[in-house]
Amino acid sequence: MxxxxxxxxxxxxxxxxxxxxxxxxxxxxxxxxxxxxxxxxxxVTRPLPPAVVEAMKKAVEEMGRQETFRGYGPEQGYEFLIEKIIENDFRPRGVELAIDEVFVSDGAKNDTANFQELFGIGNILAVSDPVYPVYVDSNVMAGRTGPVNAKGQFEKIVYLPCTEENGMKPPLPRTRVDMIYLCFPNNPTGMTLSKEELKKWVDYARENRSVILFDAAYEAYIQEEGVPHSIFEVEGAREVAVEFRSFSKTAGFTGTRCAYTIVPREVMVYDSTGKAHSLNSLWLRRQTTKFNGVSYPVQAGAAAVFSExxxxxxxxxxxxxxxxxxxxxxxxxxxxxxxxxxxxxxxxxxxxxxxxxxxxxxxxxxxxxxxxxxxxxxxxxxxxxxxxxxxxxxxxxxxxxxxxxxxxx
Amino acid sequence: MxxxxxxxxxxxxxxxxxxxxxxxxxxxxxxxxxxxxxxxxxxVTRPLPPAVVEAMKKAVEEMGRQETFRGYGPEQGYEFLIEKIIENDFRPRGVELAIDEVFVSDGAKNDTANFQELFGIGNILAVSDPVYPVYVDSNVMAGRTGPVNAKGQFEKIVYLPCTEENGMKPPLPRTRVDMIYLCFPNNPTGMTLSKEELKKWVDYARENRSVILFDAAYEAYIQEEGVPHSIFEVEGAREVAVEFRSFSKTAGFTGTRCAYTIVPREVMVYDSTGKAHSLNSLWLRRQTTKFNGVSYPVQAGAAAVFSExxxxxxxxxxxxxxxxxxxxxxxxxxxxxxxxxxxxxxxxxxxxxxxxxxxxxxxxxxxxxxxxxxxxxxxxxxxxxxxxxxxxxxxxxxxxxxxxxxxxx
Incomplete structure (x- = not known):
């Protein structure tokens, strides 16, 4: 049965x-x-940028000709896109990434929902409250929580209240947590953290060997100088953080579907003997087994976001x-x-x-x-x-x- | 930690x-x-069919104009595509499906790998041997197996040998199994089952309240009359089977990415009190939480596969x-x-x-x-x-x- x-x-x-x-x-x-x-x-409601439309049409035409047709691409994305991502979204902010630390996918929702698979069921997770529901729901489905209470909160999750009093900035947890979901600029509050505020989280994670799952889907909307666009602008973050990015809100891709996730080689999770395992290798194994890459014309369109x-x-x-x-x-x-x-x-x-x-x-x-x-x-x-x-x-x-x-x- | x-x-x-x-x-x-x-x-190596190329280019242009732009689509796929799937791939074979029984996705590999999430960890799975490795690996990752042995077989999985003696047709299991992966036409053996042979599996599943996860990714290659293209051509299959289909091998979509999964409303799984739960509702919940739909231009291209x-x-x-x-x-x-x-x-x-x-x-x-x-x-x-x-x-x-x-x- x-x-x-x-x-x-x-x-x-x-x-x-x-x-x-x-x-x-x-x-x-x-x-x-x-x-x-x-x-x-x-x-979003604005149409795709003309540069993206042109690149996608060209890529579709390539798919229609024998000599330029592309079958399965690499599960982790084409290098032509990954190189542009590193060169435009990270290098100007002093963040160096290797090609194999960037995983292109068809959505940040998928990645934020799927990434928890790499962690043991016994991990305690922390989320801000209010929070984008996908972080919670995907962990509930995986069995990392108890039942829900009358307030709509699940047992075993550590909720970090974001209130008027603390300026909508989540306080550090007072009990042990292993997986920390942070989203800045925040959905739904629209608030950001300064580099110093983010550093407290990185320090916490380094001390406790926790992993920060940082959702930066809205970074393109940052207008003020000094607000970090990536958690990797913070010293030490490469040891403890994974970052989710998307073309959805950046370039109007909600119906076109392209995103990417940064998994530095240094981020580790541990087995019961205390041995460290690289999240980068685990995510590669997950993606090659359960994912087949993003549509080539879509990746070509995403690359055009970085043209002049x-x-x-x-x-x-x-x-x-x-x-x-x-x-x-x-x-x-x-x-x-x-x-x-x-x-x-x-x-x-x-x-x-x-x-x-x-x-x-x-x-x-x-x-x-x-x-x-x-x-x-x-x-x-x-x-x-x-x-x-x-x-x-x-x-x-x-x-x-x-x-x-x-x-x- | x-x-x-x-x-x-x-x-x-x-x-x-x-x-x-x-x-x-x-x-x-x-x-x-x-x-x-x-x-x-x-x-595959042949280019996308011209009808698909034209439809995708048109859809990309629509995405570039304010009045025809599309943002998030339904996670389960656009009705314009689902209707064509039902009308062309199923109705001519006497299989009636409702719109909400078809879930469009970006790959049959993803769907066959992800679908196991809906099942309890204690379920016993059966796979043919040889087998497409994704069925096994995704269940190993979920914890539904023990360790691997020297022959490369995982504890707790029931392997059904396909040999020269049995004509590469998996025998019914001799011990209890709850989840049964079948792939016909088969990868890697290229063999098929007749309707009568498939009926034995449907009967087994009905008797044991098991679920058949039927991978029909290669159905378009069936040349002989009388070979079933869908498990739903077999009486009673709607109660016990889920079917995975893909445009990858059918229409050259390996680099374009579109597939779909059929989950009839009648297929049930059970909780520890014996209460039945609909796999259709569970998959909808899974997809709305962890997936954001297939790129609109890709769905438009897939729909063009069904034009004259x-x-x-x-x-x-x-x-x-x-x-x-x-x-x-x-x-x-x-x-x-x-x-x-x-x-x-x-x-x-x-x-x-x-x-x-x-x-x-x-x-x-x-x-x-x-x-x-x-x-x-x-x-x-x-x-x-x-x-x-x-x-x-x-x-x-x-x-x-x-x-x-x-x-x-």
Whole structure:
């Protein structure tokens, strides 16, 4: 008799975004004429940069000709892309990486979800709260947690509260943790850590032989000088950190699919005899066994992000979204809201007025302003009383949404 | 201290194809003028069909325009593709599927490797021997096996020998098994099962509440009437089977990446209280958490495989490879080899002459004929004494390889 992985049964039945969809659909049915503006899901809306489109078309044509056709590529990605990643995203920041430390994949969601496979089931993980749900759910599925409690928190996970009091910066854990998920610029709060703040985490991990799983999917949105784009800008991080990057938010690849993960050769995990094993070799084994590489035309498109025109076009796109972020942030502040993020990230994290519950605020915002966002409670217990808006809408919709929040709420 | 998943340490250090590469590279260094023909790795060589190229270029252009840009698609794939899959690959064979029973992915290797996650660690798995290594390795990594023995077999796995005596058809297991991996047309033997033979497996699974993980990646190569293309052509299979399909070998997508998995709503796994859980819902939960869908241009290309021109072009490609298969099979038979496969599959499985070890045959074939193939021992203990050649080369190389085997070996 085939038995189920009972860890899956620990997951709550409904997901955040399906509950949002359910409420929006009901509202639309009851109010068919409502002009709804969506600033909820973190999906981009600007088209692919022309340099990417051209490179992908050229690559598709190559696939159609006998002499330039490509079959299976290397599971870890083509060197033509990896070299450009190192040269453009890391070397200018003083970070040197070897070709075999970069693993190209079809999504940072996949990589952040799959990477935990390399770790023993007995590891204790720490996540910030609020948090991107994939870190938690993938570990629940693997059996690294106990059951969920009434607050929506899983036993054995160490939650690091990010609150108004600590400026949305997770405190160091007070009990032992082995795997630490950090995401900066943060989803959902939009906040960043300075190099000094990040160094505390690297030092903690080195002292405790923990591994930091650093999600930098939003690094392209950093506007301020001095904010680290990569954890590897911090001394010692190569010994204890893995970094996840994506072309999704950087270059509009949410529907095109390309990302990459940096696994330095020095990062180690230990077996029960205390012997060290390289995460880099383990991830290579995992990827060669369970993955077959990213589509060649997609990798060709990703490489074009680093061409002169590509870089210019991507910069324009980021500026467009960050102007939206400014409009939301300043508009909400003027309207009397307390807001976080939106300076170095495409997310604005607002405190609901009068301690309103975040789902109540969701309903009110939809009803009164016809604007859809994401209730903070969906990201964890400490997200209650907060609400996420994204800068990924069109300029016109962003301006109209802010105007409506200002005048109708 | 971060602990390693110790199950990874059970895997042998070197992989089949890297050992082949090592030997080929050494031979090339020692014999720089040798004109090596590769009929080893199962990778296609013909370019993408023109209908696919056109559809992908069009889709890339859509991604470059504001009004037709697509961000995140559904994790389970676009309906425009799923509908075509059902209409073309299943309905003509009398198999009805619902839209939500088809999950589009970026590779059958990924899906066959990832699907085991849904099952409890205590399940016993059965695999044929020889076998595609991914089924075994992914279960080893998950902890569903014991250590490996000197024959390369893992404790707790039930190996079903496919031998000359049983016509390369796996016998039903004599002890309890819960998860059964079947691959037909088979990699590496190239053999198929009839509907009656497949029915015995479906009946076994229904009686024992086991689940059959059916890999049909090579179904497009079936030439003979009466050979089932899908396990769902067998009565009762919807209750006990999951099927993996791919565009890789069907339409030359090894470097383009698109596949799909069929999970009927009726297939169940059980918890410790005996309660049934739908694999379809569990896989949906897995995919929405750990996967973000296939690139839109790739899905558009896959849909074009089902256009009138696409079907014609794919058929021509399959015919091309199957003519290679015929040339290899008949050529080897004339040269006195005992061969399996090559009739309904792109693989030819030959018995090495005089009980020669399969690595010895590999070395002799490379040295005397300058032809590279795959030693059967790489696919399992029962692959020893056999050798795999593939029909994916060019016509010219295929003819030259057969001629060399005939005259030089």
């Amino acid at each position: 085939a038995l189920v992985n009972e860890n899956y049964l620990k997951l709550p039945g409904s997901y955040l975004f399906s509950e949002i969809a359910r409420r929006v659909n009901k509202f639309k049915k009851d109010n068919p004429d409502a002009d709804i503006i969506r600033l909820g899901i973190g999906d 025109e590509g870089k210019k076009q991507v910069k324009e796109m980021i500026n467009y979204y960050m102007e939206n972020a400014r409009i939301i942030r300043e508009g909400l502040e003027k309207a009397g809201y307390k807001v976080f993020g939106g300076v170095n990230a495409p997310y604005i994290w607002l405190k609901t007025p009068g301690n309103m519950g975040s789902w109540d605020f969701f309903d009110k915002l939809m009803k009164d302003a016809n604007v859809v966002g994401t209730p903070g409670a969906g990201f964890g217990a400490n997200g209650e009383g907060y609400f996420r808006l994204t800068a990924f809408g069109t300029r016109e919709n962003t301006e109209r949404a802010v105007e409506r929040i200002r005048t109708r709420m | 971060a602990l390693v998943n110790e199950n990874y340490l059970k895997l042998p250090g070197s992989y089949l194809f890297s050992e082949i590469a090592r030997r080929v590279n050494k031979f090339k260094k020692d014999n720089p003028d040798a004109d090596i023909i590769r009929l080893g790795i199962g990778d 021109e696409g079907k014609k072009q794919v058929k021509e490609m399959i015919n091309y490879y199957m003519e290679n298969a015929r040339i290899i099979r008949e050529g080897l038979e004339k040269a006195g080899y005992k061969v399996f496969g090559g009739v309904n599959a792109p693989y030819i499985w030959l018995k090495t002459p005089g009980n020669m070890g399969s690595w010895d045959f590999f070395d002799k074939l490379m040295k005397d004929a300058n032809v590279v193939g795959t030693p059967g021992a790489g696919f399992g203990a029962n692959g020893e004494g056999y050798f795999r050649l593939t029909a994916f080369g060019t016509r010219e190389n295929t003819e030259r390889a057969v001629e060399r085997i005939r005259t030089r070996m």
